[in-house]
Amino acid sequence: MSLETQSPVRAAEEPSGPIRHRRKLPRLAPLALYAAGVAVGALLSALTGFSLALTVFYGAVLGTLAVYAGSRAVEGRRKATDRLVTALVTTAFAVAMVPLVSLVYTVLDKGLARFDGQFFTNSMFRVVGEGGGAYHAILGTLIITALAAAISVPIGLLTSIYLVEYGSGRLKKSITFFVDVMTGIPSIVAGLFAFALFTLIFGNGIRLGVMGAVALSVLMIPVVVRSCEEVLKLVPNELREASYALGVPKWRTVVKVVLPTAIAGLGTGVTLAVARVVGETAPLLVTVGLITGTNLNPFDGRMATLPVFAYYQLTQPGVDAQAFLDRAWTAALLLIIIVMALNIVARLISRFFAPKTGH
């Protein structure tokens, strides 16, 4: 029972019981209030020497306050709070978008200069100034990441199958614990681990592509285990039981019922895990190093990779510093494109492999 329904005057205006008609702000009013806020904001910021950021800031604060006050006066408290919180959430979103947009803009702006055919077809062999490209680094990144995936996916997938389908008790708990710990390992530690491991076996000064793949696997395995585990847990138990009840052994049930049902999620998880490691720099720096020429054999000497390539272009420019800087930005742009492409692939996988209910 609210006051309004008890007041005879109001009751006459708003007849039927608990569903009352509310007065509303005109549809364009909030927009107008925000525009006014921005205008006042511009004036305010002009006092201290005009700045766009300050104008937007003042505008957002003043506009929100004005809309809140207006809505409170006209529409009542609940609606006003709704508008206030909507404004806060939208602002948080906008603030979160600022770094992303600015990053993409900057990388595009500076990276497009060398985003040309030469960049994709030439290596840095005997290049000291302009020209050259990242052909060797692109292929190196692809090879090393593929190798890392080839190591991590079987291990990670089998571990997650063990955890979900077979594991119990102590062993399962400790594996889960160590996977959690591994998730938090700093990437340089993974690099040093691979470095120490291969140095122990092959002696000092060893640099191989496969060392980088091992280092990346250390980072990738826990991510694969985690995401595959979550996906396998989502497979309804009823399907396993349906399969057992048909006299299908457990391992066949896992291979032929559980995995196919989860394939979309598994593919997505693996793809995102690849995206997670493809831009790693530190572990590759200490294990794979860098060369200027093209080496496609991960078992023989140093290789070039995109992140390390970008790092060296930036930190150790040659005679024409600007050319080196441009190549670093283009490499960064390419990395972003690769990660984005992997995310799109992950989405496509989950779309195309999802169980169909179609009619």
Add this chain to the structure above:
Amino acid sequence: MAKRIEVSDLNIYYGNFLAVEGVNVAIEPRSITALIGPSGCGKSTFLRSLNRMHEVLPGARVEGKVVMDGQDLYAADTDPVDVRRSIGMVFQRPNPFPTMSIYDNVIAGNRLNSKRMKKAEADEVVEKSLRGANLWAEVKDRLDRPGSGLSGGQQQRLCIARAIAVEPDVLLMDEPCSALDPISTLAIEDLMAELKERFTIVIVTHNMQQAARVSEQTGFFNLNGVGQPGRLIEFNPTEKIFSNPDEKATEDYISGRFG
């Protein structure tokens, strides 16, 4: 080939919790045996222990004997996978495989076990099973569509088709009609009446009329209180249970005077 199942002194546990205690019963071949009783008294638990589905749950175990035509199902050298091959099961909620077509769902029992089959042979099994489950007419034009695109009642009949496609000796059904409309329920009851010519059928149901309609034998499970194990209170021909039961508790339950 229908088979007779004899259960003696069966205790069923979830970890340390004794869920069902001291069941002694003989289930006759080529007949329908209904299990009734209040919720939580262990009907599903008992049913699942007949084809060793119970032990799939972690910590679940069984004491006592279940013998099917002279073979001890819980003997150390009996493979639970073989037991489940000859004792099929239909679950309360329809659970077709979402990744498979209707066709593949029906012959899943063969395909998943990598049994080699000629196309013609497989086609024949699919048609026979779907006809057996009274679903053929409804789906024969869309066998390649996903099984999860069917209605609930159709999905349940698909699951029955899947269960009978592997030609089990015994068919266990846990409240197969609880999610179905009266028409689908009738269809499944008719189906059971046909199937009992070839299989031994055990059905759990909360629907007393259904038990009375379809079954030859009825078992009444009950439990004395919360946390107590469920027991098989009475097992008798269906007519006797519903007209003149031996036990007072049975009569109370059937006539709705249940506490």
